[in-house]
Amino acid sequence: MEEEIQWIQQVLSGNKDAYARIINKYKNQLYATILRMTKNPQDAQDLVQEAFIKVYHQLDKYDGKGSFSSWIYRVAINHCMDEFRKKRYKMMQVEIHEEKVVNPNNPEVIFLKNEKNRQIERLIATLPEDERIIILLRYVNELSYIEISELVDLPLSNVRNKLHRAKKKMRDTVKCGGGYFHELSNG
The missing domain is CATH 1.10.1740.10 (RNA polymerase sigma factor, region 2, helix turn helix motif)
Incomplete structure (x- = not known):
């Protein structure tokens, strides 16, 4: 700093x-x-x-x-x-290529990781813009709730509620589609 x-x-x-x-x-x-x-x-x-x-x-x-x-x-x-x-920006879906994983000895692990990342990207893309931004700031940029609150100019309680709702929507989408992510199962 x-x-x-x-x-x-x-x-x-x-x-x-x-x-x-x-x-x-x-x-x-x-x-x-x-x-x-x-x-x-x-x-x-x-x-x-x-x-x-x-x-x-x-x-x-x-x-x-x-x-x-x-x-x-x-x-x-x-x-x-x-x-x-x-x-009035229209969000377009494009494939985001993951960085190449260095370990070529485990192709199954590489495939599963890439598939999981693609599914998470698709889930995040289905969220409303405000929830999507909060999810990205929290889990991609690893910002604290307070930092996110300052960034998006919302009270801390609203940030927590939007994050909770976004994770619930993602969990519900996964469950309805027959998939399951352990990371999304914990409230």
């Missing part, structure tokens, strides 16, 4: 190289989050670039009270939500 504060101060003093460090630290995480929101790699790239431009122009507004990562996610997600509203 202190390193980020130094980078921010350097950027605000005119050092553009320091901003490159911020981008390098967060670009993959933001891209993964936005890709799961848009389901379109090109749109996700564009939105990430636009979000980083917005972050750059709003960097002086970061007050240091919360974590910088929460702040940068909030700016990026708010930018995406604004774009979705403007364009």
Whole structure:
């Protein structure tokens, strides 16, 4: 966190190289989050670039009270939500390719992991946008409930309720389809 504060101060003093460090630290995480929101790699790239431009122009507004990562996610997600509203964005389904697993000796394990990930992606895609974002922030980006609450500008109790409802919908969908995930069985 202190390193980020130094980078921010350097950027605000005119050092553009320091901003490159911020981008390098967060670009993959933001891209993964936005890709799961848009389901379109090109749109996700564009939105990430636009979000980083917005972050750059709003960097002086970061007050240091919360974590910088929460702040940068909030700016990026708010930018995406604004774009979705403007364009009445239609979510498109595309296959998200998993990283290649290094262990070629266990093809069954690789297949099962990939199939499970694809099914989870499909389940998440069926959720309403607000619940989908909260699920992604919690389980993909591993943010705390408090960080999510700040990011989406909802009371903590609403975040917990939306997360609970989203997991229940996903469980119900899996049970109706004859599948079962242990991860979804625990409330």
